[in-house]
Amino acid sequence: MVVQVVESFTAPGMMSSPGRRIVDADGIQLKFSDGRVALCATSGLWNVPFGYGNTTVAEHMEQPLRSLHYGTLFRYSNDYADRAAQLLVEAVGDSYQAVIFGTSGSALNDAAVKFARQRAVLQGKAEKRIVVTFRGSYHGMTLSSMALSGERLGQAAFSVDIRFVRHLSLDDPEEWEHFFERFGNQVALVMLEPMLGSGVFEPTQAVLRKIAQLRDEYDFLLMADEVATGFYKLGTFAASMQWPRMPDLIGFSKALTNGAAASSMLLVSEESWSVFLEHDCPFMHGETQAGSPLSAAATIGVFDFMSQYEIEWHVQHVSEGIAATCANLEKQFHLAHRGRGLFHFLGWGDDAWWKAAAQDASGDPIWHIVDSFREHGVVVQPSIHGIQIIPQIVTTDAEMCQIGQALSETFEQLERSRPWK
Numbered sequence: 001m002v003v004q005v006v007e008s009f010t011a012p013g014m015m016s017s018p019g020r021r022i023v024d025a026d027g028i029q030l031k032f033s034d035g036r037v038a039l040c041a042t043s044g045l046w047n048v049p050f051g052y053g054n055t056t057v058a059e060h061m062e063q064p065l066r067s068l069h070y071g072t073l074f075r076y077s078n079d080y081a082d083r084a085a086q087l088l089v090e091a092v093g094d095s096y097q098a099v100i101f102g103t104s105g106s107a108l109n110d111a112a113v114k115f116a117r118q119r120a121v122l123q124g125k126a127e128k129r130i131v132v133t134f135r136g137s138y139h140g141m142t143l144s145s146m147a148l149s150g151e152r153l154g155q156a157a158f159s160v161d162i163r164f165v166r167h168l169s170l171d172d173p174e175e176w177e178h179f180f181e182r183f184g185n186q187v188a189l190v191m192l193e194p195m196l197g198s199g200v201f202e203p204t205q206a207v208l209r210k211i212a213q214l215r216d217e218y219d220f221l222l223m224a225d226e227v228a229t230g231f232y233k234l235g236t237f238a239a240s241m242q243w244p245r246m247p248d249l250i251g252f253s254k255a256l257t258n259g260a261a262a263s264s265m266l267l268v269s270e271e272s273w274s275v276f277l278e279h280d281c282p283f284m285h286g287e288t289q290a291g292s293p294l295s296a297a298a299t300i301g302v303f304d305f306m307s308q309y310e311i312e313w314h315v316q317h318v319s320e321g322i323a324a325t326c327a328n329l330e331k332q333f334h335l336a337h338r339g340r341g342l343f344h345f346l347g348w349g350d351d352a353w354w355k356a357a358a359q360d361a362s363g364d365p366i367w368h369i370v371d372s373f374r375e376h377g378v379v380v381q382p383s384i385h386g387i388q389i390i391p392q393i394v395t396t397d398a399e400m401c402q403i404g405q406a407l408s409e410t411f412e413q414l415e416r417s418r419p420w421k
């Protein structure tokens, strides 16, 4: 019997497609088992901004791999985790005092909710249990991170418990004001995506200012979920460094190891951690694979690579390149375009194209989109009514031209197949 490896978000009948079986990778290039080669314009689903097979990261992982490849943080510690934590805090450049390791973005967000609620209990404010996130947000797929996600992910089918979760607007400060007037004293945590990965929507400055003001009024923790936006995707190391007020918690995961090992790190501000220090109380959370020397060494490798790479110049250069590429395509094919930095969306304002694609693909249009772009030589992330493009920081000018060409050829083909024309 052939064992089926279950692919996420994929119907069993669509699994194991040779066109989507990745057999090799180099730099930003992916090779598939149908012989096709395509450039990765999703940064490996936001995980791989520094190239596949990055040798600096590999060299850093070599030493623990052959000796202390595992060392738990469950009542123990290790130097690799300490060093990785130090580097991450320095990169954000603010007063973060504690770091909680985990193994995924979803687990990180679960931990953040627990942290905020345990802090409230320690402060004698057990009534502070509510978590607020943006409508349309994505915070993961575990039961509690699904509850945090404002995007519709079929939560009801899993009896996801949303009793203490609320989703509010990206652009209406008054909605925040009204909600806090009624429930502010019950809020433990406000968890925000700096840019919504579900469709490249950004909160307005007015909403961010309002939340900063509410943070001063009501004693909740403000968290940036930087699982997707961290590592310069929006220009600065953490996107929340551009917010009117630095968050109390910042969560990183994707890109921490350039995709070489599963990891997440939650930075905790001095003020938030002080409550646990005062009570000398353990934070009741732990994953036995979190903060392993191997994954921490990969993070140290990522920082080493960045320090040798003129990282900010490259981020700026690739950001300008992809913005210009998208602006051209927007004009040429009358597309909707939004985004900034390394985070862009191109698509159609309505769902007519999707319906057409669905007819074409006799099923879920996502497959038609993914396959069409890949067949033209570029891997993109399907989005609502369009695609997302998240180029790797190491993308060269020549590769950017190739990405532009492949996108243009695919849009041209898709344009031709629009039956209403």
Ligand SMILES: Cc1ncc(COP(=O)(O)O)c(C=O)c1O
Pocket: 103, 104, 105, 106, 107, 109, 138, 139, 140, 141, 193, 197, 225, 226, 227, 228, 229, 253
């Ligand atoms: C903003 C955000 N938070 C959380 C997650 C969940 O991360 P993971 O897939 O590692 O559980 C993701 C994944 O895409 C994400 O983009």
